[in-house]
Amino acid sequence: MRIPPRNTQALAVTLLAGATGLTLAVLVFVIVFILGKGLPVISLGFLFDNPQEMGKAGGIFPTLVGTLILPLVAILIALPAGVGTAVYLSEYTGDNLATRIIRFGTDCLAGIPSIIFGLFGFIFFVTTLKMGWCILSGALTLAIMVLPTIIRTAEEAIRAVPAGYREVSCSLGATRWETVLKVVLPNALPGIVTGIMLSIGRCIGETAAVIFTAGASLRLPHSVFDSTRTMAVHFYILAREGISNENAYGTAAVLILSVLLVNSLSYWMMNRFIARRTK
Amino acid sequence: MTDAVKISNRNFSVFYGAIQALRGITLDVLAHQILGIIGPAGSGKTALLRSMNRLNDLNPNCRVEGQILLDGEDIYQPEFDAVRLRKRVGMVFALPVPLPLSLFDNIVYGPRLSGIRARARLNELVERSLQAAFLWDEVKDRLQTSALRLSGGQQQRLCLARVLAMEPEVILLDEPCSGLDPISTSRIEEALMALKSKYTIVLVTNNTKQAARVADTTAFLLQGELVEVGPTDRIFTAPKDQRTNDYVSGRFG
Amino acid sequence: MALAFTALTSLLLIAIFIFKEGVPFIARVGFRDFLLSSDWRPQAGHFGIYPMIVASLLVTLGAMLVGAPLGIACAVFLNEFVSKPVTRVIKPTIELLAGIPSVVYGFIGVVVVAPLIRSQFGGPGLSMLCASLILGVMVLPTIISISTDVLASVPNAYREGALALGATRWQSVHLVILKAARSGIVAAVILGMGRAIGETMAVIMVAGNTVQVPRSALDSVCTLTAKIAMEMGSATGPHRQALFAIGVVLFLMIMMFNALAMTAIKKRFAGK
Numbered sequence: 001m002r003i004p005p006r007n008t009q010a011l012a013v014t015l016l017a018g019a020t021g022l023t024l025a026v027l028v029f030v031i032v033f034i035l036g037k038g039l040p041v042i043s044l045g046f047l048f049d050n051p052q053e054m055g056k057a058g059g060i061f062p063t064l065v066g067t068l069i070l071p072l073v074a075i076l077i078a079l080p081a082g083v084g085t086a087v088y089l090s091e092y093t094g095d096n097l098a099t100r101i102i103r104f105g106t107d108c109l110a111g112i113p114s115i116i117f118g119l120f121g122f123i124f125f126v127t128t129l130k131m132g133w134c135i136l137s138g139a140l141t142l143a144i145m146v147l148p149t150i151i152r153t154a155e156e157a158i159r160a161v162p163a164g165y166r167e168v169s170c171s172l173g174a175t176r177w178e179t180v181l182k183v184v185l186p187n188a189l190p191g192i193v194t195g196i197m198l199s200i201g202r203c204i205g206e207t208a209a210v211i212f213t214a215g216a217s218l219r220l221p222h223s224v225f226d227s228t229r230t231m232a233v234h235f236y237i238l239a240r241e242g243i244s245n246e247n248a249y250g251t252a253a254v255l256i257l258s259v260l261l262v263n264s265l266s267y268w269m270m271n272r273f274i275a276r277r278t279k
Numbered sequence: 280m281t282d283a284v285k286i287s288n289r290n291f292s293v294f295y296g297a298i299q300a301l302r303g304i305t306l307d308v309l310a311h312q313i314l315g316i317i318g319p320a321g322s323g324k325t326a327l328l329r330s331m332n333r334l335n336d337l338n339p340n341c342r343v344e345g346q347i348l349l350d351g352e353d354i355y356q357p358e359f360d361a362v363r364l365r366k367r368v369g370m371v372f373a374l375p376v377p378l379p380l381s382l383f384d385n386i387v388y389g390p391r392l393s394g395i396r397a398r399a400r401l402n403e404l405v406e407r408s409l410q411a412a413f414l415w416d417e418v419k420d421r422l423q424t425s426a427l428r429l430s431g432g433q434q435q436r437l438c439l440a441r442v443l444a445m446e447p448e449v450i451l452l453d454e455p456c457s458g459l460d461p462i463s464t465s466r467i468e469e470a471l472m473a474l475k476s477k478y479t480i481v482l483v484t485n486n487t488k489q490a491a492r493v494a495d496t497t498a499f500l501l502q503g504e505l506v507e508v509g510p511t512d513r514i515f516t517a518p519k520d521q522r523t524n525d526y527v528s529g530r531f532g
Numbered sequence: 533m534a535l536a537f538t539a540l541t542s543l544l545l546i547a548i549f550i551f552k553e554g555v556p557f558i559a560r561v562g563f564r565d566f567l568l569s570s571d572w573r574p575q576a577g578h579f580g581i582y583p584m585i586v587a588s589l590l591v592t593l594g595a596m597l598v599g600a601p602l603g604i605a606c607a608v609f610l611n612e613f614v615s616k617p618v619t620r621v622i623k624p625t626i627e628l629l630a631g632i633p634s635v636v637y638g639f640i641g642v643v644v645v646a647p648l649i650r651s652q653f654g655g656p657g658l659s660m661l662c663a664s665l666i667l668g669v670m671v672l673p674t675i676i677s678i679s680t681d682v683l684a685s686v687p688n689a690y691r692e693g694a695l696a697l698g699a700t701r702w703q704s705v706h707l708v709i710l711k712a713a714r715s716g717i718v719a720a721v722i723l724g725m726g727r728a729i730g731e732t733m734a735v736i737m738v739a740g741n742t743v744q745v746p747r748s749a750l751d752s753v754c755t756l757t758a759k760i761a762m763e764m765g766s767a768t769g770p771h772r773q774a775l776f777a778i779g780v781v782l783f784l785m786i787m788m789f790n791a792l793a794m795t796a797i798k799k800r801f802a803g804k
Contacts, residue, residue, distance in 0.1 A: 009702040013613055019605035023676075024622070026669055027629050030640055084535030098536075105540035111723070111790040112546065112783070113730020115757045119779045120546045122764070123553060144542040151539060164376035168438075171334055172389035173366035173445060182388075183378060205633030208732040208761055236635045236733060239642065252636055263631040267624050 031256060038253025046250055051218055055234060056244045060251055062220045066135075066228035067258070070214060071203035073139035073224060074146065075196055081143075082150030083185075083192060089151075090158045091180055110148035114209040117145045121213035135224040138214025145209055146199035153198065157191020157273075158184055190273035197266030201259050207232045231255045285310040285449060285479040286331060291345035293326045293335065300326040302503045303345065308449075313471060313480040315494025315511065317487050319526070323503040324483040325373075328451050331481065332368040333361045349449075366393065369442035373454040375434035377426035382418055385426045385437060389445035404444045412440035413470050432463025439470060449479045457485065468493050487527055491515050499523045550783060553776035566777065572743050574763075574771040581778055583745045587753035588729055588785075590746065591663045591739065595728040598668025600721050603675030607717075610676075611683040612691075612705050623680065630673035638737030641666040646738060655750030658740035663753070666738050667731055671724035678723060682716030683709065719796035726789040730782065732757040756782050 049059030085102065093099050121141030131137045161184050169179040185192075207230075215227030216237060229237075231251055238248040286308040293301040301323045308314050316324050326335070333354060335341040346353045354364050366389070378385055386408060387401045395401060405422065409415040414436040418429070426437055435455055442450055452471075456464040471480060471493055484490050490497050491511060498508040499522075507514065507523045518524045558566050561579055569580025606626065610619045641662055650657030686709050694704035710717070740752025741762065760775045760782075767775055 005700045005703055009700040012702040012706075013609075016605045016609035016613060019602050020609045020622070023602060023606050023626060023629075023672055027625065030632060030636065033640065033644070034636060081535050081538040085537075085539060088536035102536055102540055105543045107794065108787065108790055109539050109543050111726050111786055111793075112543075113727070113732065113757065113786060115730065115732040115760055116546065116550065116779060116783055116786075119760065119764070119776060120549055123549050123776070124545065128549070144546075147539050147542065162376070164372065164374070165378060167334060167337065167372065168376045168378060169388070170337060171332060171365055171370040171372075172392065172441065173362055174388075174392050175362050178392060187379060201631050205631065205635075207633065207635050208757075211761075212764055232633050232635055235633075235639070236737075239635070239639050240737060248639070252639060255633060256636060259631045259633060260628065263628055267627075 031260075034249065034252045034256050038249040038251075038256075041246055041250030042253060046247075047254070050220075051247075054243055055218070055238050055247055057247075060231065060234060060247070060254065062218050063229050063231045063234040063251070064254070065220060066214070067204055067230045067232070067255075069221065069224075070135055070138050070142065070210065070228065070230055071200045073135060074142035074203055075199060077139060078143035078147050078150050078199065079196065082147050082195070083154045085147075085151045086154035086158055087180055087184075090155050091176065091184065106148045106151050109144070110152075112145075114145065114206055117141050117209040118212040120144075121209060126213055131225075133213065133215030133217075133227045135214055135221055135226060135228050138210050138228070139224070141209050141213045142203045142206065145206070146202055149199050149202065150192075150195045153195025154188065154192045157188035157195075160191065161187045190269055194266045194270045194273065197262055197269065201262040201266065204230070204255070204262065205232055205259050206230075207236050211236070231258075283310040284308070285350065286481075287346075287348040287351075288327070288331075289346040289348065291327075291330065291347055292343065293323070293330055294342045294344075295326075295338070296340045300503055301330070304500075304505050306498055306505055306508060308479060308481055309496065310479045311475055311477075312495040313475050313482055313493055315490030315497040316481065316483045316500060317485070317490050317497060317526070318500035320485065321502075322500040324485075324500055325453055326503075327500070328370070328453050328481060328483050331449070331451055332365045332370055334365070334370065336361055366445055367447055368449040368451060369445055369447035370451040371435070371438050371442055371453065371455045373457050375431060375438050375458070377429070377434050377437055379425065379427055381423045382426050382429075382437065383422040386441050386444045388441065393445070405440075408440040408443035409437075411443050411470065411474060412436045413466050414440055430463075432459050432466065435459060435463065435467060436470070439467065443474075447478065449481065450474070452480065452482045454483055454485055456489065464489070487515075487529075499526060501526070547783065550776055550779045553773055554780035555777070557770065557773035557777045558780065561774075561777075567781070570743075570745065572759075574767070574774060577770070579770075579774040579777075581756065581759070581781070583743050584754055584756045584759050584778070585781070586745050587660070587739070588755040588757070588782075591660055591667060591735065591753065591755055592725050592728045594660060594664025594749070595667035595671055596721065596725060598665060599671040599675055599724055599728075602668070603672045603720070603724070604679055604717060606672070606676050607679035607683055608705060608710070611680050612701065612709065623677075626676055627673055629669070630677075634670065634731060634734040635737070637666050637670055638734035641734065641738035649750070653750055655748075656740055656752050658738055658752055659750045660739065660746050660753045661749040663735050663739040663755075664749070666734055667728045670731060670734060671727050674727050675720045675724045678720035679713075679717050682713045682720065685716075686712045715796045715799045719793040722789050722793040722796065726786050726793070729755075729789070730757060730786055732761045736761055 046059045048061050050061055052058035089099050121137060125131050125137035125140050126133055165183050166179055169183045210230055211233050216229045216233050217227035218229055221228045232255060235248055235251040235255055238244055284307045288304050288306045291304045304327060318324050329335045331347060343355060347355060383405055386405045390404055414433060429437060456467055482494060494511045497511045497514040499506045501522055507518060507520045515527050566579060566581060568582050570582045571578040571580040610622060645665055646657035646662050649662055690708050690712055691704055694708045735755050736758045739755060739758060741754040741758055742752040743754045746753050756778050760778050764775055
């Protein structure tokens with residue numbers, strides 16, 4: 001017997017809507033669960049005190065500092081390289097062997113899991129270059145990890161700059177480079193910033209690539225050659241070694257809030273950027 | 280002085296990939312005149328115009344043959360600096376493209392690139408070029424607002440003023456009035472007539488009447504070939520070539 | 533523009549340094565003994581990673597059984613059955629899933645999912661099943677966002693054509709649109725697999741980490757990534773080289789997945 005198409009349609013839509021609902025429910029559950037258990041732990045003292053007994057008691061201040069500094073240094077390193085690549089790919093060359101190889105390399109890099117970045121950072125920066133576990137080792141590793149994100153978002157933003165702007169600039173006597181500097185990059189800025197925000201979000205949440213390169217010291221770092229511990233690493237150690245569930249929830253709540261904040265900010269900027277472009 | 284040759288195209292061809300857009304054009308542009316270039320869409324008008332300030336260089340698929348001389352010098356010689364060429368040969372595009380900057384910054388974009396920094400000099404350039412483009416009275420009180428806020432006709436006059444501020448020798452215009460209403464069009468035409476005493480002007484237009492109104496000399500292009508060139512009056516009243524006759528009398532295109 | 537080659541250089545450096553540590557080790561131990569032996573006792577000089585390979589593949593497969601249907605269903609629903617404004621709210625919300633750090637997912641696995649499995653099905657709780665469920669959720673954003681892009685790029689004419697022939701919306705989706713978007717969705721799933729097999733911290737927390745070839749989904753398993761991350765801190769000498777050798781195997785697997793996904797995407801554009 002044939003089921004009427006109208007009924008299969010109703011059944012299919014119900015299933016599809018159910019799947020979407022389930023996905024949203026999981027998301028809401030994760031966030032509500034962590035915030036529900038973690039928010040009561042958070043206080044000014046929790047945020048700004050030093051941890052005691054490996055984090056069993058006290059606050060998370062040094063990890064907060066580590067979480068701020070590490071992504072920042074990583075972005076400072078990745079930004080010139082990433083935007084430079086994007087400019088090269090979109091402004092200076094057509095589709096040739098070099099750009100195809102670069103694009104292929106970028107795509108491959110994007111697919112590499114963070115544990116491989118951790119292994120590499122450990123053997124290259126920490127061991128071979130004898131930099132030891134420190135902020136710089138971690139930041140260099142993270143910089144390589146977020147490079148594809150920065151390249152892609154920057155390239156997309158640069159391509160979205162109207163060709164007319166480039167022609168006008170050149171016809172007014174600007175060189176290619178002056179055109180890039182004065183017209184292309186300023187107009188691609190919102191897109192580039194979106195890429196930066198996404199990258200920062202990824203760095204904040206990263207554990208595997210950080211723990212083997214920046215180490216896990218709970219002391220406040222004095223320079224980029226000191227080891228540091230980010231919130232994500234701190235949370236992992238607290239939870240994994242069962243040091244303190246309460247502080248683990250608190251740390252997780254701060255972690256989630258910062259990632260959500262950074263990501264929402266980047267979505268907001270992206271939408272504003274798209275809105276401006278289509279106006 | 281009126282008969283001096285400013286730009287000379289000699290057996291000049293342009294290829295975009297495998298497509299030949301211009302076939303051996305030989306055409307002189309006289310100083311202090313308006314040369315009108317007419318022809319149906321796809322006849323190579325724009326390709327010719329963009330060759331005269333080497334804007335085609337931006338297109339990696341583009342290849343040229345032949346020579347274009349500016350004051351007797353071949354602009355396609357390797358040692359000829361394209362950036363300096365574009366400062367001498369300005370261009371106004373079909374659609375007004377104000378850069379997303381203030382009116383003031385749009386106009387001083389070129390001069391600043393040439394290293395002019397003094398505020399007084401920039402102010403003077405802005406006022407003079409806006410007046411020459413018949414735009415000064417409409418915008419003098421809002422030079423710091425975004426150029427994107429102007430109307431289409433004002434934007435195109437801004438683009439003209441922006442070119443004038445570079446103090447070029449030649450101005451190329453690529454169908455500058457194609458998107459404009461009749462009143463804005465007449466403003467632009469008025470400005471061009473006033474400007475030709477100081478500059479050499481090449482005006483590409485798909486509006487034959489516009490060429491008849493403002494051009495001293497008119498050239499007719501068809502499928503990448505120069506069919507006929509001569510004084511505007513003669514081209515419109517007694518063309519030698521049947522195809523020119525068909526086109527100017529509106530039989531095709 | 534030497535800057536432009538940073539990404540490429542980094543990729544090469546990564547490959548060179550990991551292979552330099554790992555490949556000589558594999559050559560010394562022997563290809564077969566390394567990949568196909570189940571004996572992992574670093575102190576005794578036995579380095580067989582067969583159980584880890586099996587565990588990684590099975591956990592990934594399990595994650596796909598959870599993530600692929602759910603993710604594709606979400607993408608189809610959002611793209612074909614929901615009005616644009618609603619999608620504009622729901623899609624970024626779902627993409628926030630991607631922003632939640634993997635350690636947080638792992639933690640949820642430990643405190644919520646594992647106890648549930650233990651009480652409902654028995655076993656240790658921290659198991660292949662638990663890892664598959666958690667990873668299944670973690671790959672959702674990858675699968676959903678790529679699939680939505682692919683579906684959005686199917687020309688509207690296909691939809692209108694199918695509807696004009698009297699198909700219901702659902703018929704137009706499963707008879708026409710999914711066929712047109714097939715290779716792109718395959719690519720999305722393969723990229724999701726790449727993410728799942730490479731995931732580390734969440735898996736360490738929930739998989740139990742016993743080196744064994746599992747006999748049921750409730751058994752504790754240890755994946756390739758978990759082995760590397762857990763022992764990296766303390767390993768020296770051949771033991772450390774062995775961990776890099778695991779990195780080589782992982783690297784090659786991921787590259788294979790990427791190559792497959794790229795071929796699928798290429799095929800899609802070639803077919804147009």
